[in-house]
Amino acid sequence: MTQAKYTIGLDYGSDSVRSLIVDVATGAEIASVVFPYPRWAKGMYCVPHENQFRQHPLDYLEGLEYTIVEALKQAPAGVAENVVGISIDTTGSTPVAVDEKGTPLALTPGFEENPNAMFVLWKDHTAVKEADEINELAKKWEIDFTKYEGGIYSSEWFWSKILHVSRADAGVLRAANSWVEHCDWIPAVLTGTTRPQILKRSRCAAGHKAMWHEAFGGLPTEEFLVALDPILSGLRDRMFKETYTCDVAVGKLTPEWAEKLGLSTDVVVGVGAFDAHLGAVGAQIEPYYLSKVMGTSTCDMLVAPNEEVGDKLIAGICGQVDGSVVPGMLGMEAGQSAFGDIYAWFKKVLMWPAQQIIGQSELVDEATRAKLLDELSDKMILELSKAAEALPIDEKGVLAIDWMNGRRTPDANQNLKGAIAGLNLGTDAPRIFRSLVEATAFGSKAIVDRFIEQGVPIKGVIALGGVAKKSKLVMQIVCDVLNMPIKVARSEQACALGSAMAAAVVAGVYATTHEAQEKMGGGFETEYQPIPENAAKYQAIYEKYSKLGQFIEENLTR
Numbered sequence: 257m258t259q260a261k262y263t264i265g266l267d268y269g270s271d272s273v274r275s276l277i278v279d280v281a282t283g284a285e286i287a288s289v290v291f292p293y294p295r296w297a298k299g300m301y302c303v304p305h306e307n308q309f310r311q312h313p314l315d316y317l318e319g320l321e322y323t324i325v326e327a328l329k330q331a332p333a334g335v336a337e338n339v340v341g342i343s344i345d346t347t348g349s350t351p352v353a354v355d356e357k358g359t360p361l362a363l364t365p366g367f368e369e370n371p372n373a374m375f376v377l378w379k380d381h382t383a384v385k386e387a388d389e390i391n392e393l394a395k396k397w398e399i400d401f402t403k404y405e406g407g408i409y410s411s412e413w414f415w416s417k418i419l420h421v422s423r424a425d426a427g428v429l430r431a432a433n434s435w436v437e438h439c440d441w442i443p444a445v446l447t448g449t450t451r452p453q454i455l456k457r458s459r460c461a462a463g464h465k466a467m468w469h470e471a472f473g474g475l476p477t478e479e480f481l482v483a484l485d486p487i488l489s490g491l492r493d494r495m496f497k498e499t500y501t502c503d504v505a506v507g508k509l510t511p512e513w514a515e516k517l518g519l520s521t522d523v524v525v526g527v528g529a530f531d532a533h534l535g536a537v538g539a540q541i542e543p544y545y546l547s548k549v550m551g552t553s554t555c556d557m558l559v560a561p562n563e564e565v566g567d568k569l570i571a572g573i574c575g576q577v578d579g580s581v582v583p584g585m586l587g588m589e590a591g592q593s594a595f596g597d598i599y600a601w602f603k604k605v606l607m608w609p610a611q612q613i614i615g616q617s618e619l620v621d622e623a624t625r626a627k628l629l630d631e632l633s634d635k636m637i638l639e640l641s642k643a644a645e646a647l648p649i650d651e652k653g654v655l656a657i658d659w660m661n662g663r664r665t666p667d668a669n670q671n672l673k674g675a676i677a678g679l680n681l682g683t684d685a686p687r688i689f690r691s692l693v694e695a696t697a698f699g700s701k702a703i704v705d706r707f708i709e710q711g712v713p714i715k716g717v718i719a720l721g722g723v724a725k726k727s728k729l730v731m732q733i734v735c736d737v738l739n740m741p742i743k744v745a746r747s748e749q750a751c752a753l754g755s756a757m758a759a760a761v762v763a764g765v766y767a768t769t770h771e772a773q774e775k776m777g778g779g780f781e782t783e784y785q786p787i788p789e790n791a792a793k794y795q796a797i798y799e800k801y802s803k804l805g806q807f808i809e810e811n812l813t814r
């Protein structure tokens with residue numbers, strides 16, 4: 257009997273990192289371990305009301321070691337010796353300033369506690385002004401460098417963040433040799449290739465967030481960047497020219513990391529990519545099937561043969577990049593800046609009085625107070641969902657707009673804010689919660705409609721991510737609003753599974769990503785079907801959503 261081989265997929269989400277060990281022959285998920293980022297969990301280095309969200313590199317390194325070592329402990333004997341590859345996915349754009357060795361500045365003396373020296377998380381919107389400047393200059397420039405990124409550059413992306421931090425922190429500006437995406441840094445650490453000049457850069461990250469395109473010869477020109485702000489002068493030369501798809505190897509584990517992880521130095525490490533893109537691979541994406549990663553935010557991925565899309569530029573999405581999802585095919589990205597985060601926000605609002613009052617009540621002892629608050633927090637969304645599910649669709653009821661974290665697509669605008677209208681004195685929490693769920697579904701429909709308007713057919717919808725697995729209410733409402741069937745990927749960890757598939761390709765087990773998908777894919781566990789009468793009602797309400805959104809954009813934008 258041939259010796260089984262395994263790969264490890266690492267999925268760095270917004271709140272935690274998880275490892276997944278997979279049997280490459282069958283896709284069987286052998287072990288998985290999750291590591292919540294400790295500093296992030298305490299809210300360190302973040303200022304939510306200023307949209308500042310930063311993550312310390314130590315959160316990532318500790319999670320890297322912990323999740324792999326613990327997963328190998330859970331795996332049967334003989335697995336560790338037969339791991340042949342590791343690949344990772346992360347959130348993005350989540351860049352960090354690095355020194356000439358490629359070390360994030362927060363890991364160097366004097367910057368240990370400086371949020372500007374840490375990873376600027378994808379949801380950090382401190383660079384709204386810089387994004388506006390990039391868009392204004394791009395539209396006047398001889399080449400519109402945003403054209404392969406939907407024509408609108410976002411504050412969530414690479415250059416906006418670099419410019420903002422460079423302006424805000426002279427110390428970081430002086431010490432920064434280059435800037436590196438999270439999805440590029442981890443593979444470089446594992447393989448000892450962190451120096452910016454040799455570090456392999458992800459096609460996915462560069463193409464979707466850094467305005468990289470082979471038609472430009474790589475990144476935007478030095479002239480464009482200097483015209484944006486002379487503070488960027490010389491940085492382009494310390495960035496990169498080539499980019500690589502996730503079927504390419506970065507290198508092999510260094511002896512140090514092989515020792516730490518209990519793995520062989522023969523283990524091949526793949527070029528990284530973003531979570532949504534490898535999640536789509538893990539969910540067995542096919543051409544013209546929209547793969548929705550439904551988590552704190554949503555990412556909508558599509559793939560199509562390059563030749564079928566041709567020179568078409570798809571306006572208002574997060575970019576069209578050759579090889580960003582499945583090597584050899586065009587990857588198209590859209591998404592919503594907040595999805596599950598909106599439910600989490602409402603829960604936080606409802607928790608405030610309880611935390612202030614129960615949290616200080618003398619009627620019960622401290623241990624009981626803590627248990628009460630934990631139970632409230634743990635059950636809040638489930639209880640709201642149960643009550644919301646019992647409510648009828650109300651075409652004259654509460655109507656919400658899902659732009660609490662700005663609008664990512666269609667047509668990025670991080671200046672926008674959310675709204676809740678149609679309230680009366682009888683409006684209760686479940687009704688408001690249901691309106692928020694409906695709003696997130698309407699935001700999803702706006703994206704689907706944009707692709708179709710732009711001539712990209714959508715044959716069906718695949719869903720993955722935490723919300724897809726946790727909420728039947730959300731999934732049925734999204735299904736009714738889209739008026740399309742939605743298949744939910746079986747894997748609890750589709751992003752990590754996609755990374756494990758990529759690792760199997762870079763390790764030479766499979767020749768193509770498609771082959772790895774076929775052999776390692778877990779298929780689908782549920783298929784939601786739209787309820788026709790609901791779909792008809794939601795079509796009418798969606799028109800109101802669109803009008804309210806237009807009013808907000810025209811009158812209430814910051």
Ligand SMILES: Nc1ncnc2c1ncn2[C@@H]1O[C@H](COP(=O)(O)OP(=O)(O)O)[C@@H](O)[C@H]1O
Nearest residue numbers: 269270271551552596597599600721722726727
């Ligand atoms: N029962 C639920 N119904 C709807 N949303 C939920 C439920 N439980 C958790 N969530 C949401 O799931 C999101 C986390 O999704 P997940 O995919 O696990 O994380 P990430 O997006 O960081 O990868 C949170 O925003 C949370 O509000």
Ligand SMILES: O=C(CO)[C@@H](O)[C@@H](O)COP(=O)(O)O
Nearest residue numbers: 269270347348530551552553
């Ligand atoms: O924007 C991207 C990828 O392009 C995601 O990394 C970002 O939305 C974060 O996704 P999650 O909500 O953490 O799943």
